[in-house]
Every structure is written in structure tokens, then in C-alpha cells.
Amino acid sequence: MASTKIGFIGLGLIGGSVAKAIRKYYPDYNIIAFDKNRETLALAVQDGIIQTACSSIDKNFRECSYIFLCAPVAYNTAYLSQLKDIMSPDCILTDVGSVKTSIHEEITALDMEENFIGGHPMAGSEKSGFANSKAHLIENAYYILTPTEKVSKERTASYRDFIASLKAIPVVLDYKVHDCITGTISHLPHIIASTLVNYVRDHDTKDELMKALAAGGFKDITRIASSSPVMWQQICLKNRANISQILGGYIASLEKAKASVDSGNEAELYSLFETSRDYRDSMPNSSAGPIKKQFAVYCDIIDEAGGIATIATILASNNINIKNIGIVHNREFEEGVLRIEFYDEASSAKAVQLLQKYHYVVYET
Numbered sequence: 285m286a287s288t289k290i291g292f293i294g295l296g297l298i299g300g301s302v303a304k305a306i307r308k309y310y311p312d313y314n315i316i317a318f319d320k321n322r323e324t325l326a327l328a329v330q331d332g333i334i335q336t337a338c339s340s341i342d343k344n345f346r347e348c349s350y351i352f353l354c355a356p357v358a359y360n361t362a363y364l365s366q367l368k369d370i371m372s373p374d375c376i377l378t379d380v381g382s383v384k385t386s387i388h389e390e391i392t393a394l395d396m397e398e399n400f401i402g403g404h405p406m407a408g409s410e411k412s413g414f415a416n417s418k419a420h421l422i423e424n425a426y427y428i429l430t431p432t433e434k435v436s437k438e439r440t441a442s443y444r445d446f447i448a449s450l451k452a453i454p455v456v457l458d459y460k461v462h463d464c465i466t467g468t469i470s471h472l473p474h475i476i477a478s479t480l481v482n483y484v485r486d487h488d489t490k491d492e493l494m495k496a497l498a499a500g501g502f503k504d505i506t507r508i509a510s511s512s513p514v515m516w517q518q519i520c521l522k523n524r525a526n527i528s529q530i531l532g533g534y535i536a537s538l539e540k541a542k543a544s545v546d547s548g549n550e551a552e553l554y555s556l557f558e559t560s561r562d563y564r565d566s567m568p569n570s571s572a573g574p575i576k577k578q579f580a581v582y583c584d585i586i587d588e589a590g591g592i593a594t595i596a597t598i599l600a601s602n603n604i605n606i607k608n609i610g611i612v613h614n615r616e617f618e619e620g621v622l623r624i625e626f627y628d629e630a631s632s633a634k635a636v637q638l639l640q641k642y643h644y645v646v647y648e649t
């Protein structure tokens with residue numbers, strides 16, 4: 285029997301991560317891909333993630349059980365009419381785009397509703413491209429599904445199970461609700477981050493003191509300003525109505541903050557920071573929540589050559605994968621400690637036991 289075939293159009297950060305997760309959990313599946321970047325496809329073949337690099341959306345996509353559209357949102361929508369003539373009637377067509385209404389409207393216009401289940405993994409990064417993709421990017425992340433009204437319950441259930449089998453957490457939502465929610469919690473923050481960075485650029489001193497002195501607060505709130513311009517340009521164009529309304533509401537809240545500052549209203553200013561702190565602190569600190577739990581431990585190391593390598597070797601020889609490792613200097617650890625981040629709680633707990641066994645001083649936070 286021929287193995288299940290899955291097609292990707294666009295194989296960057298998100299397409300690559302989903303493809304890598306499929307390769308990890310379904311090693312026998314036949315994955316094919318088209319990406320406008322030929323080097324990306326060559327790398328994916330070389331890494332053993334895809335079997336076939338397609339030079340266009342051709343007949344190779346005909347036998348696919350699933351086709352994932354993973355290019356910037358406007359391109360995904362533009363490919364639909366081409367796919368209509370190629371896809372098999374049993375294929376589940378899906379996307380990973382950050383906006384859903386525009387693609388649903390085009391699906392309806394093209395009468396492709398029986399096959400379409402929109403998708404959106406609520407995970408990502410400011411980095412782009414296949415080289416930065418990882419199977420575990422979608423692990424424990426909410427993965428929003430927006431089936432059309434005409435797609436059968438069986439198809440939705442089967443796709444939901446498939447997404448869950450990749451270790452993501454499927455959540456079914458109406459596509460219009462999706463766009464209001466993501467407009468507020470994702471699109472608005474990206475606009476805030478980018479405008480804030482540009483504001484500093486435009487108001488910096490001649491010798492760029494702001495740029496030099498910008499510390500943790502600025503960096504924490506602006507990491508996402510380094511994201512792909514074409515991706516965010518297309519998101520803003522495709523979710524214009526929602527973003528415009530949300531920006532209007534947000535500007536009003538900035539005006540309110542300005543009025544409190546202008547009038548020196550102590551109670552209002554205190555309340556601004558108190559309510560935000562309480563709400564932010566109430567957000568679930570779990571790997572599936574909006575604020576990803578980090579599995580990190582801190583460890584004193586002897587300041588000598590090979591100190592980090594020794595720890596890395598201890599962990600690697602016990603099959604513990606390190607997500608991130610580096611020396612940190614902050615007020616909590618004035619002397620500087622080694623921060624080691626893991627992919628999951630179990631690895632973190634095992635690492636603590638091991639390092640303590642080797643007499644390292646370990647701090648858990």
C-alpha cells in the first residue's frame with residue numbers, strides 16, 4: 285500500500301516545523317513540498333524531511349491526503365484556485381496562516397468548503413525560514429482549527445486527531461472570532477513593538493545613546509519587531525478591519541494613560557500598573573498558555589576553560605537535550621551563573637538530579 289502523502293506549499297519556519305513534526309511522528313509518510321526558494325527545498329531534502337522537491341504546484345499534489353499552505357497569508361489565498369483543479373476529492377486542505385477570514389471567503393467563493401479546515405498554530409518566533417524550524421515548535425502549543433460549515437464532522441475529527449498526534453493542542457474556533465482574538469493578542473502587539481522600535485530610532489540622540497542603553501524592558505517588549513516584514517505586511521492587509529478597530533481602542537487606552545500622567549493622578553497611575561500586573565500574573569504559566577513556561581535551571585560553574593562543555597557532556601550522555609545554554613548576569617545572580625533551558629519539565633528535573641549528583645550548586649526558579 286502506498287504511504288500517506290502530505291504536501292506543503294511554503295516550507296519556512298512554520299511549514300518546516302509542521303513537516304519536521306510529521307517526519308518525527310510518522311517516519312514512513314511521503315512528504316512533498318513546493319517553496320519559491322529552491323535552497324529551502326534542497327535543504328529539506330538533504331535533512332530527510334521531504335522526499336520530493338516540486339518546482340511548481342504540479343500533479344505531485346494530486347494524491348495528497350493533506351495539503352498545508354504555509355506561505356505568507358496573501359500567497360496562500362492566491363494558490364487556492366490552482367489547487368482546486370489538482371487536489372483529490374478526499375484531500376484535507378489546510379493552512380497555518382495568522383488570518384482566517386480572507387482565506388475562508390476565498391474558499392467559499394471557489395466552492396472548496398468541503399475540503400477546507402483552516403489552521404493556525406499559536407507558536408512561532410521572530411526568526412524565519414526552514415533553517416530555524418523545529419519539530420517541537422508546535423509541541424504543547426494551542427493549534428487553532430477553523431473548519432468550514434460544510435466540512436464533515438468526521439474530517440474535522442480526523443484532522444484534529446492528526447494535529448494532536450503531532451503533540452499540539454487543537455482548539456476549534458469560528459474563523460471570524462479567530463481574527464478578532466489574534467488581532468488583539470498577536471497583531472496589535474506586533475504593531476506596538478515595531479512602532480516602539482521605530483519611535484526610538486526616530487528620537488535617538490546623535491550618538492545613539494538610546495540604542496546603546498536600551499535594557500531588558502525594551503528588549504523584552506520588542507523582540508517580535510525583528511519578525512518577517514512580508515509576513516506582517518500581509519497579516520495587516522488581510523485583517524485590516526479588525527486591526528483598525530483594535531488599534532482605535534488601544535490608542536484610546538494610551539490617551540487615558542497620557543491623561544493620568546498629564547494630571548498627575550496618583551490613584552489612576554497606580555491602578556494602571558496594579559491591574560496590569562494582576563492580570564499578567566494570572567495568565568496560565570503552562571506550556572500551552574499564552575506565556576510559555578520555560579524549563580530552566582541555574583547552576584554555578586567553576587570559571588575555567590571547558591566548564592560549560594563539561595556540563596553539556598554530562599547532560600548529553602544522559603540523553604537530556606538542551607534548548608538553550610549561556611551565562612547570565614543579573615541582580616539575582618550577581619556573580620553570573622549558567623542558565624540551562626530544557627524542552628520539558630521531565631528533562632529539567634532529571635538535569636537537576638544529575639548536576640547535584642556531580643556536586644554542582646543548582647537553583648530552580
Ligand SMILES: NC(=O)c1ccc[n+]([C@@H]2O[C@H](COP(=O)([O-])OP(=O)(O)OC[C@H]3O[C@@H](n4cnc5c(N)ncnc54)[C@H](O)[C@@H]3O)[C@@H](O)[C@H]2O)c1
Nearest residue numbers: 294295296297298320321355356357381382408409412413
Ligand atoms: N512566524 C510565526 O510566528 C507564525 C506563527 C504562526 C503562523 N504563522 C503563519 O505561517 C505562515 C508562514 O510564516 P513563517 O513564519 O513560516 O514564514 P517564513 O518566512 O519562515 O516562511 C515562509 C516560506 O514561504 C515561502 N514562500 C514565500 N512566498 C511564497 C510563494 N509565493 N510561494 C511559495 N512559497 C513561498 C518562503 O520562501 C518561505 O520558505 C504565514 O502565513 C504566517 O502568518 C507564522
Ligand SMILES: O=C(O)C(=O)CC1(C(=O)O)C=CC(O)C=C1
Nearest residue numbers: 382405406407408409410470508
Ligand atoms: O513568538 C513569537 O515570536 C510570535 O510572534 C508568535 C506569534 C504571536 O504570538 O504573535 C506570531 C504570529 C502568529 O500567527 C502566532 C504566534
